[in-house]
Amino acid sequence: MKRLGIERVIIVGLDGLDPAILEAMLAAGELPNFATLRDQGGYGRVATTLPAQTPVAWSSFATGTNPGAHGIFDFVSRDPQTYRLELALNRYEQAGVFQPPRVVNLQRGTPFWRLLSDQGIPSSVIRCPCTYPPDPIEGRMLSGMGVPDLRGGFGTGTYYSTAEGITAGEAERVVRLPGAGPGAIETVILGPNHPRTRAEIRVPIVLDSVPDAGKVILRSTGEPQSLVLEVGRWSDWLRVSFRLGLLQSTSGLVRFFLVSMGPDRLSLYCSPIQFDPEAPPFPISSPEAFAGDLKRAIGRYHTTGLAEDHAALSNGRISESAFLDQCNDLWREREAMFEHELSRFQSGVLYCLFGIPDRIQHLFWRYRDPGHPANRGRPFVADHKNAIAEAYRRSDAQVGRALRAADDQTLVIALSDHGFGPFRRGVNLNTWLYEQGLLAVSTGDRAGDPNGAPLGHIDWSRTKAYSIGLGGIFLNLRGREGLGVVDPEDAEPLKAALAASLSGLVDPAHGAVAIRSVIAREQVYSGPFVDEAPDLLIRFGTGYRTSWGSAMGQLGEAVFEENTRLWAGDHIVDPVLVPGILLMNRPFRPEGASLLDLAPTVLDTFGLPAGPKMEGRTLLR
Incomplete structure (x- = not known):
């Protein structure tokens, strides 16, 4: 029996929203949709996990258990026998040389959407961390944090430059270009390693400069074959095919940012290679066709779990303005996904994660902290002073989307996994x-x-x-x-x-x-x-x-x-210092609320008991 007449649950996940910032902006009247949600039901701070880390916290949200019961403790782990560092969210296994590899999700608890599926209740789960590979559920799922780039990392970009002596920074490759004089420059896109030879697969590209127009024409065998790059702007997507054998290939998507050009110089940044949602090498959605269906509905989109090119900004390859431009593109992508799923949401649960606030706070916290070491020797750009506040306003807009789609039989939940502070x-x-x-x-x-x-x-x-x-x-x-x-x-x-x-x-x-x-x-x-x-x-x-x-x-x-890095804000501190936020449009128990309580709460709305291993309890009154 459903609780309080609830037929549907919409969950707006807002990574990293901090209670102190949210409460101050609420008091100033800057977040009208959060205020409406609070007034309809309530607001409280929600205890996060130890560590207060995105994959750990959202795993506890989904499973209703502590990390010891779901197995996610960090981004990285180690093989105790070899001391080799490993990614902690998933791994690839291959039974034999003639068997294709498969991905194993290292989150091993039972998320609430699987328990709902067992009862025939559908869920639409968009970009929740630790959902790669995706769960086969009643409904739809698009994998989030944990999806690698096509090279197998969290996100490795490539920096091209005619300058000499440039060394690679964090999570990047560097390609030295010949002088940028008259005529075309021939270079390559650095792709994944060949599965058999382990040699790096390279795709030739040609760069034709048009200095008077501040443009470069990139020509390749990709789609489109001719791509216009403009100084200070992100390009459209380029779909590239990497040959793995005589009759085998895999495709990926990249974008370029033309940093600068001149008579004898050229610098260019290439994003990490995204899985092609229409033909990923491993499934990133459930059902498998959903990722491609979504592309046809909203256009091409980023698929890596950490889509923001924070390393490119930290390495000085792109500017803060370029990073914020990319974040705006990511907002639009995620908003389009959210709207698409809301438009056909009839019953069950719809969850969508907006991770952009977390990354913006990591990289723009220095503007909230004038004495921060990251400000030494760096300009204080007035236009960026409000970047964090703007991320909260844009988060407020997502709450507004949920409220407009809700009726009197819809429970709307907005929450963050942790707060924020200086580093x-x-x-x-x-x-x-x-x-x-x-x-x-x-x-x-x-x-x-x-x-x-x-x-x-x-x-x-x-x-x-x-x-x-x-x-x-x-x-x-x-x-x-x-x-x-x-x-x-x-x-x-x-x-x-x-x-x-x-x-x-x-x-x-x-x-x-x-x-x-x-x-x-x-x-x-x-x-x-x-x-x-x-x-x-x-x-x-x-x-x-x-x-x-x-x-x-x-x-x-x-x-x-x-x-002194631009990554000036963080949340990996004592969890009591960085609780998350929680709002609902129904009265709930805010005292002592924990992320572990959300899964039992969702199940309770459908008259279902908490899972047998869940440690939290329903927050509904």
Whole structure:
């Protein structure tokens, strides 16, 4: 029996919306649709996960369980036997050389949409993290965070330039162009590796400059064969085919941004290669044809799980204005998807995630914090001062879309997975472990080879603990790690000593508490996958986060370092500092609300009990 006469549920997922910002803008009357939703039902802050990280939090939202029960703890993990870093959201498996590879989703809880499907209740799930590969459900699903680019990473762009001495930055390739004088420039698009030879597949392109018009004509065998590139603007999509064999190929989509051109210079950025929604190498939708149907309905669209080219901005390849232009394109794509699904939404659940606010806050937080280290040596562009506020206004517009589509039998939910704050100082956890004599290096340079494998410089025979990811420490445990040295009976005393020493760690340069507390995984996680989690979890203080190097197992020069990158805001801190937001158009219980409560709440609206492993409880009164 349905609760409160509810026939439909619309969930607007707004990644990273922060309660303090939302509440201030509500009070100022700047978010009328949020205000309507609040007045119809209620508003509250919602507790997030530890860590307060997008794939972890949305997995708990979907399954109603803590990370120990769904198995997602971070973006990256490690193979304990080889110490090799791996993507933690999914993996590829191949039974034999004559068998095609398949994708395995490493989120192993049971999302509410599968329980609804078992009862014949449809769901339309658009871009929820950790849905690659997609679940076969009653309804439709388009995969979100976890979908790689065609090269297999989270998003690797290519920078082309006639300038000499340019080295590749984070998540990018660099292609040196010959001088940009009269005549055409021949170069290539760098594609995926050949599945058999592992050689990089390259597609030839020709660049014809039209200097007087500020344009370049890109010619290729792709679709279209002639593509116009204009300085300071994103191009249309180019569909490119990469040959894998005599009768086999795979296609991908790319866009270009012409950075600059002149009589003897040319610089050009190429986006990561997106899966072609009409012919992806692995399914990205359920049913499989849905991704292509959506393309035919709204046009071509980004398919990578992290679609915003944040690395290109951080590496200085594109400007903040170019990044915001791309974000506007992504808003329009997602809005078109949302409207398309709303137009045919009859019953069940419709969920759509808007991830753009999270990325804009990461990269434009410096405008909220004039003293942030990221502002040193960088211009303060007045037009960008309101970029974050504008993302909240655009989020408000999505709530308005949901409200217009709702009737008196529709439950509308708007929520975020976590809040936000400044990221001013990084903590080099591996450096701290090194200084405590708990981590050793095998090279004379403790930083190791910057181009070498992550963790490759560590001497495992003399290392008791190490850190990877965005907030965890692993013991080098004998019998678990390939070269473990910590005996199992010594593990608990070592964990207790580490937690005691790191908890309350003060940054001497500022007198601030950088680490509020350190907690053993067993104290916060339960379920079949706890053993995959870091042994210790770090709760950082406001303004602090794991350093960039420590996330990849590296050591810095000192325990603390300034974060001068454009990625100036973050949320991987003590979860109590960054709750999310929750609004409904029905009265609900805001006190003590948690992300774990949302799945039971959705099931409750259809008169269904919470799943047998769900830990939350319904929020409906």
